[in-house]
Amino acid sequence: MAKKKKKSIIEKVAQDLFSKFGFFKTTVDEIAKAARIGKATIYYYFEGKEDIFKEVVEKESRILNAKIKEAVNQEDTPEKKIRAFILTRAKHLNELANIYSALKDDVLKKFDFIEKIREKDFKKEMEIIQKILKEGIEKKNFMIEDIELTSFAIISALKGLEYPWPPRISLPEVEKNIDKLLEVFFHGIVKRELFQEKIIKK
Amino acid sequence: MAKKKKKSIIEKVAQDLFSKFGFFKTTVDEIAKAARIGKATIYYYFEGKEDIFKEVVEKESRILNAKIKEAVNQEDTPEKKIRAFILTRAKHLNELANIYSALKDDVLKKFDFIEKIREKDFKKEMEIIQKILKEGIEKKNFMIEDIELTSFAIISALKGLEYPWPPRISLPEVEKNIDKLLEVFFHGIVKRELFQEKIIKK
């Protein structure tokens, strides 16, 4: 059996087990048993438990980014692209348990390799949003003074939605209200008719 | 010595100790010693340790809200009021260690009384922002479709800035960039000249 094939089998069973039990509660022995190999064989293919998890997360990350790229490329306006980015990312991040855990799980943050994953993910987010914003500027849809800061503001606002709100607070359902929220973001809250009235008077 | 006076002394020493050591590491015995009373006397004035902490937090909350009110009332435009709210709240929340802890400390969230404090704080935030937004609407500065949702968006965006970003990411300094960030929020990113050109043609 080709080395790649065996490695891929281990990864697949590990992905399932990590998804179900999390990084800490999944043992290397369990992964080995699920892959029907001896535990020591795992170390022939991977450097260790962290390495397995890292590769699982990287695999899910590739899936996520492909989904996002596909969804964004289907839209024609930069506004719609941003919308597609937000919704697609949220949807698939929820389904891909391991990258979700790698990005969100507080107890994992002590690992250096997790930190690198988080940095990489953040940079990817920034990159995608900045690209859309630039496109918006080129198409004369957007007027943005600081692309990087604006991108950060978008990402930050999305992160804010994940805040640990007290359970008894009734929050607006984000998916139902995404377009209103985006409207605020795209058009701001300052009245545009101020412009209109001034120009009509001239 | 009047009952209120003694209670207030206990509260003051408790505030200091909780600020320094946190809720868990401060003992009732230490509070009693610092107030120069027997431990059992504490229970004459307070129902228990949680009650002391709750009242300390409520006291700090009143201080915080007074500072915010003062700062907001000094501004004339709703834009400036929102700015004042954000900056004043951030500044004083950082100084008032106990309410900061009550609102942010993850290990405290298992307490029901902490949850109530967090709910109350959220509602206060919503109330203040909604009031400013309404004022902006009345003064014809703002055009907002859904005040509640917009208020939530503002609060959420601010919470996003507290996200546990990976340490090696270089983030924009929020205080230095607050005005740019607010500009994005007030005016959006969609180009206003689109309007302008259309109206000139008519």
Place this chain on the structure above:
DNA sequence: TTTTCGACTAAATTGGTTTTATGGTCGAAT
């Protein structure tokens, strides 16, 4: 009557020890 607190209690926490489980290694077998 109100306020104070010493003595006490139940339960939580702490610290130490023992047992078990886990990630990883190595040499021999395939």
Place this chain on the structure above:
DNA sequence: ATTCGACCATAAAACCAATTTAGTCGAAAA
């Protein structure tokens, strides 16, 4: 080149005794 049983160091879990903590109660003091 690939596989894995036996083994190891150490981390985690379990266990236990001692100590500490939040809270109570009755009696004394004001």
